[in-house]
Amino acid sequence: MSLVREHDLHKKRRSRNAAVALLLVSLIGIVLGLTLVKVTSGGFEAVVTSQEGR
Amino acid sequence: MWAVGVAARASDLWEFQMSDASLNPQTISGDAEFGDYFALLKPRVMTLVVFTAFVGLLAAPMSLHPFVAFCAVLFIAIGGGASGALNMWWDADIDAVMRRTANRPVPAGRVDAQEALALGLALSGFSVIFLGLATNWSAAALLAFTIFFYVVIYTMWLKRWTPQNIVIGGAAGAFPPMIGWMAATGGFALEPVLMFALIFMWTPPHFWALALFMRSDYDDAGVPMLTVTHGRRSTRKHILFYTIILAALALAMAFTSAGGYVYGATALVLNAIFVKGAIDIARRDEEQCEADNFVVEKKFFRFSLLYLFAHFTAILIDSTLLRLEVFI
Known part of the structure; x- marks a missing residue:
């Protein structure tokens, strides 16, 4: 038996923390996905070319 | 104001940390899910x-x-x-x-x-x-x-x-x-400007129809609504005015690259029904509305939801057909 009784506040915070963790993982996925798409489809080539032209 | 807010929040957090929630059975207000x-x-x-x-x-x-x-x-x-x-x-x-x-x-x-x-x-x-x-x-x-x-x-x-x-x-x-x-x-083009205009001109008749049959509490909050400031008779005329302009803009979209056969047919039918509904609303008086519990206004409001959804769905279908080269 747990020494500390779980309060409603703990339950709320656990679900909130889980949702924030999920959001952060999604953000990492989005940034990674966008980077992969941009690199593989030549999305960064225009930037590199314009910088080389300076 | 921002600094005060942050300080107040920090103070709340400090108080919470000092009192173990497991020992305090009361739920702390403001702790959102x-x-x-x-x-x-x-x-x-x-x-x-x-x-x-x-x-x-x-x-x-x-x-x-x-x-x-x-x-x-x-x-x-x-x-x-x-x-x-x-x-x-x-x-x-x-x-x-x-x-x-x-x-x-x-x-x-x-x-x-x-x-x-x-x-x-x-x-x-x-x-x-x-x-x-x-x-x-x-x-x-x-x-x-x-x-x-x-x-x-x-x-x-x-x-x-x-x-x-x-x-x-x-x-x-x-x-x-x-x-x-x-x-x-x-970049910009005529098509997105017309899509903008479609939603822009659709919003007033949609909300004013709602305002006619919903006893709004905007007045208590001090927010000026047309039904209160200009009266319900004027609101009905406004609905008709905006609906006619909306119909013209919606039909104009059919002649751009965003509109095709599906959009043209959809716009023709839906705008005819919508304009008819707006004319019916403009002709009615409050006694008639009270007698039938705003049946025309409610119908117009419900139809307005379908109206916008159907127009954009038709654009979506036409653009998909165009990409699949169905009509070429």
Whole structure:
């Protein structure tokens, strides 16, 4: 038996923390996905070319 | 004000940390669930933003990588949600007065107003920067302007000042298809302007029809509504006026690259029904309405939801058929 009784506040915070963790993982996925798409489809080539032209 | 809010929040946190929640059986008010923060983003409004931005993006002559397109719509939706959170931060006082909005997270006390402000500002910056990085900076600038327009021009300035507030607020909701188009092409064209005009001109008849049969509590909150400031007779004429212009704009779209056979047929039928409904509303008086419990106004309002959804769906179908080269 747990020494500390779980309060409603703990339950709320656990679900909130889980949702924030999920959001952060999604953000990492989005940034990674966008980077992969941009690199593989030549999305960064225009930037590199314009910088080389300076 | 910001510094005071942060200090107050820090003080709350300090008090909480000093008293173990497991020893204190009382629930601490203001400790919101994740759903409360999500509610700040006005998810129902976000669905319209997502749908119209998606149509604008897909109807554009240039195509994006599917993942970039998904991210673009997501960032536009987050931008729309951010403006919703900023709207709830500013309007907490009138939301508390009105029955429809009294249970929103800020007036209900579940989320601190300063938290809504922080969330709104953070998501605004995030959505604009990421849309710029994912697509182009023209689309990002237009998203930033949309947030500014909704929060500063509409919410802070004109909403409590003019009975044309619905018209102006409609403009903010009309930008997403334009942002979607710009995300795909990087520029403007007649088609996204007409999509903007479609939502812009649709909003007033839609909301004024609702205002006619809903005994609104905007008056208690001090928000000027056309039904109160100019009377119900004038509101009926306004509905007809805007509906006629809307029909002309909706039919004009059929002759652009965004409109095809499906859109043309849809627009012809739906606008005929919509204009007929607006004429019926304009001809009615209050005695008739009370007698039949606003049956025509309610029907017009329900139809207006279908009207907008069907127009954008028709654009989506035509653009898909065009991509599949069905009509060529």
